[in-house]
Amino acid sequence: MTTKRNKQTTLFIGPQHPGITGNMMVKLLVEGDTVVKAETHIGYLHRAFEKLIEQRNWLQSFTLLCRFCVPEPDPMELTYARAVEAIEGREVPPRAKYIRTIVAELARIQSFLLWYGGQAGSAGLYTLGQWTVGDRNYILDLFEDLTGARIYHMYIWPGGVRRDLPKGWADKTRRVLDYLEKRLDDYNRLLFDNAVFQKRAQGVGIIPKDKALEWGVTGPPLKGVGIGNDVRKTEPYCAYGELDFDIPVYEGGDVWARALVRRDEIKQSIRIIRQALDKMPGGNYYNRIPNPMKWRLPAGEAWVKTESVRGEIGFYVVSDGTEKPRRVHLRGAAYTHGISVLEKILPGQNIADVSFILNSLGACPPEMER
Amino acid sequence: MSETKDIRIITRPTKEQIRQAQIDFSPRCTAAGRVNDKETQKMVQYILNFARKHSLFLLAYGTGCGAIEIPATLTSRYDAERLGIRGAATPRQADVLMITGYLSTKTLKRVIRVYEQMQDPKYVVAFGSCTINGGMYFDSYNTIKALDRYIPVDVYIAGCMPRPEAVLKGFAKLQELIQNGNAGNGECYRKNLDWYRANQQKVIKNWDFPDEYNW
């Protein structure tokens, strides 16, 4: 008996589409309701950052760097600052390390809250987005107190951070964390106890466990297949080596497992920030750098990795001994997740699940094309 | 039982009656001679503008990084929906095209296409310094520097990136313009299409648009 083959149709999702996670396009070949072949098209957000950074000096590049990934700019600054410090051999005072840890974790929480909205919204549950994105403003308020801006902070500099903690900021942060911890139960009841989300997330978008490392999967998708690799644990940077936290690991590799990982990671982030606030050492927050317009770095190179919300991000920085970087190249987590991994796991899925899977992989177009 | 005789029996209107009613209530059909006196026209226009300014449907197209503040503006704290601002999924249902930040030439092509698909009256709100004069991307080979050379813009919101308060202020300004009848420039775009097309073709290298504006 031969099965009748349906007609294959090409379907474009994006760049203008409410379900897409940014300005990108996924070109699908569909047969009926099922995806046969997927192809990611990027380049809609290409601003030539890596070219522009070659025209700026070492400190001026920070204004460009934080715009590499819009939902979560701080890990970019942190990684680049660490790369510059590694080339120069500059020490960071312990207080700055703790402040950096807190900023990185706050950025992680606010990005996860935004993810809650996107993931639930792509399943048709719009209430959760109203809650989490609304509550995200409390964290942005903390950033505003600390750095003066809501989204792009340019707060982490080579040699430390730009300003000390303002008076009363630690107490305010603790209050926000207490509030968020209470609210987390509400979010999770709304998302994880929802039959719609359970039915749609389980068994969808599976990344095979034996292939995950070879495919370049990192971050929550990797923890969702049962491999607990996290740069914060494996190669501790900032103050992570001195703090106590766990890496959530779930088996399955589907959207559901990735969602569970993210749910637990927020709790761990809250735990890290509380510890860092308690253990915060005194002293200087900043090792002074020379006049930035004439600041030359010794010739050399550095490869530095950081754990961001979407996975590992790394900077390959080359200095040729002048005031300007020779090359700054970002390895974004979404670079693999959004292109090669997505193209591998989409075939066989339903059209309706495409934006659902995109959200759970954390595809972030500005990071892919810079 | 005496009230029953006051109830009028509503019959289905004839085609002629429907046509007459359309002429009566539409401000465009002044040629038919019913509402061409200035006072009535002004009043109808006022009501139309009032209705338009309180139902702004934003096209869900995050063209740049300013799109990160749109969820914050639309959700519970800033709650733009109280001003009648909410999202729309497709260009043909939307009133407002938001250009949230820099436009690379690849996106500009899609944006023009989206803009031409939108129905009149349509408004364009441009976010961020980079749409005004290039901003921090003044020497980037892939982003355009002044948006109003390529599509007409109603309101610019300065800042990198504009806060939700600034976004709301920008929309309040747009509502003011709509109420005064100064916003909405699809007409201007169609009239000066040659100038816009020449500018667009200068930066979009693989030009494959249809010759006529026929969306």
Place this chain on the structure above:
Amino acid sequence: MMTTRDIIDALTRTFDLNADVLRDNQIRLKLHKKQVAPVLLYLKNQLGFIHLDHVSCVDWLEENVFELVYIVYRPQDRLTVLVKTKIDRQHPEMENMETFWPHMRTYQRELREMFGIDFPGFEAPKEFILEGWDEMPPMRRDFDTRAYVQRTYTTRPGREDAWSVREYITRRTGEKLPDFVKKYSRD
């Protein structure tokens, strides 16, 4: 558990190469162009460096070479190897390694578009990030982005005056400001 020493020993036993330790847990290999593919395969299949972290390219215009960097990672004991090679800048050509890792294809597409490096036998679509680009590959050092911008885009003329915005607003509205505020004003 393997240390950097073990990796370097294993590599020098099999290949003729020079290796040094860049930073803790990071090994740097400088290879000839022909050695890259066998060394990467050896690292992946024999030594367990199964995670390709990054592929980058640095343009050394003065020396007339492109330097390619392949960064691979071994998750068990957190070792990183940077495999570096130099290729001619006039006729940049590198071996096509898209079958080694699935995301190598993405990196090669980017390198081909941004630096103009040719990979013989690599059949991915030509356009990746740019669209309709007809100039020199833009990430090369001799591509002058400012000249290109002036040639292509129209810019808005800037303001003639150099007033600070704060002061401009005060003058327009007739607001009275105390002196200590004026001190921080630009002019």
